Amino acid sequence: MTHCPETASPALVSQPLQLQDVIEVLEGATSVTVLCHVQPDADTIGSGLALGIVLERKGIPVQVSFASPDRLPVSMSGLPGTDLLVPADAVAESSDLLVTVDCGSAGRLGALASRLDRAGRSLVIDHHRSNTRYGTFDLIDDSAEATTAVLARLFDLWDVEIDADLAHCLYAGLVTDTGSFRWVRPGTHDLAERLLATGIDGADIARRLLDTHPFGWLPMLGAVLSSAVLVPDAADGRGLVHAVIRCTDSAGLGSEEVESVIDIVRTTAEAEVSAVFKESAPGSWSVSLRSKASVDVAAVAERLGGGGHRFAAGYTATGAVETAIAALRETLG
Template identity: 80%
Template sequence: MTNCPDTLTSTSAPHEVQLQQTVDVLDGATSVTILCHVQPDADTIGSGLALGIVFARKGVPVQVAFASPDKLPVSMEGLPGTELLVPAAAVAEKADLLVTVDCGSAGRLGSLASRLDGARRSLVIDHHRSNTRYGMLNLIDDSAESTTAVLVKLFDLWGVPIDADLAHCLYAGLVTDTGSFRWAQEGTHTLAERLLSTGIDGAAIARSLLDTHPFGWLPMLGSVLSSAVLARDAVGGRGLVHAVIRCSDWAGLGSEEVESVIDIVRTTVEAEVAAVLKESAPGSWSVSLRSKGSVDVAAVAERLGGGGHRFAAGYTASGADDSVIAALREALG
């Protein structure tokens, strides 16, 4: 089937119209597949499990999955609804409705992107400005702090009460995508208070997701951070700091340990932009970008084939690490 973005609604339709059309589609689903992006974070998993829990409670057959890695990151094992997760190979080829959450493009679904073709209808729920709108219906709110925040609006319109289990999943996405509320916007703390009022332990959730790593993380950090480079003249003299994580550096560690490095590198006061190159295979890189505020790294990532948010984005690249860094410096200007 062809996933035409205008099949169910115009992308220029008022957000309230898109929300109502999304509720109508969800309400009429008879079987549902929910897909999270590869190398999942707490926003995509929290969103997927929260939506999965709602369908399961309604008696609708539902599966939640992601293509890689093979296992859920340890920090997310305590999230409610993990019993709904199925291995990528077990995801049904066909479904009445396929929903992707927090996934900016079909490519971010990895090997499960082919499941879009077997769905009678496809729905994309996201908050990334760079989303390519690859679904039949696309609910994209780039003003939202997280995809879980988009789901709160959706659940409210759908008449879904947010209890402690749903709040746990939704809070997980909110606390991680706001960097523990370091870049919270107006209304973020109000939403957090609403979720916390269900009785969830926000401190424990944040500790599990953001402050829990195996001992092997420490020597990996030592090796990677000691090789970081500060290019003061990059970004028009505002500075770029970059580090490289090779496969040998993170052997035996999970993707969440690798993903955490950028938040340490970005603290460099002399650099407006931080970048971490993560080697997934020889010559293949996943690049994370962060900006302190004056550079739109989403626009930079888009020029290099990726996307994300204004202050946090990423893309994939291939070749030698020095050539990837050179291309990034050129894109940054």
């Protein structure tokens, strides 16, 4: 496959690896850069920091980073391992091994995507079905609830003790990507119980990540929800609800406040599909999609240049928001 245009390189074919193979790749690295996706959530940051902690303990030089925004969301500032984070402009130009975590495509690395071509080798660790397999190697388990769950299995085979610091990072990804355990699979609660048994405070972690916002979030939410539109005949009659967050709405707020809006919009009973169009710059939109049971929004997002999970996905769009909404409605049918 090829990289995204801004980091064009000769075509390569990613090699799928088993857990033991991944361990050998990691242990053989002389230096590692771990990259999380832009607008990071707790799964990508929790994964990046957990892996970084393990590599540091094994004496392997490591740095962790993400391209944007320019600082870690406040809700994740209490995660262990944040001392391993470096600003995007301080990321090594090249490394023996570059690892991406919870990042479905090279484009999701933002300005740091160029580091892919400069690394000796790259390893993609993810759980998104739509992952484009853009690295030298990949470990992609789309049956996993979160990328932190993939790492938990990797650590077990690696004989890594999952102590409270690692459990905190892993639990952060698990609780957020399962929507506070609303979307679970067999074994999800077993992993959660195991992590909680290390002594971490699961309630406090969830509250910081999911239920804490500055006061300014409330007036933003009021303005945005007043823009919501219900389209009952969209998605073959199953209904679409969409809302728009403009830069003026979210001024002074963090990315986590913006990202939280979709989880409120998606509660609309009359709509199977929900969408929030988030303005990142004039004419540039990041779109979050959710569905309840019958629409595969990952497939919808893929047709629009993005990807994700069956019931939670996203993509980017440019131009007038009305045009972007029309394109989504046409794709949904």
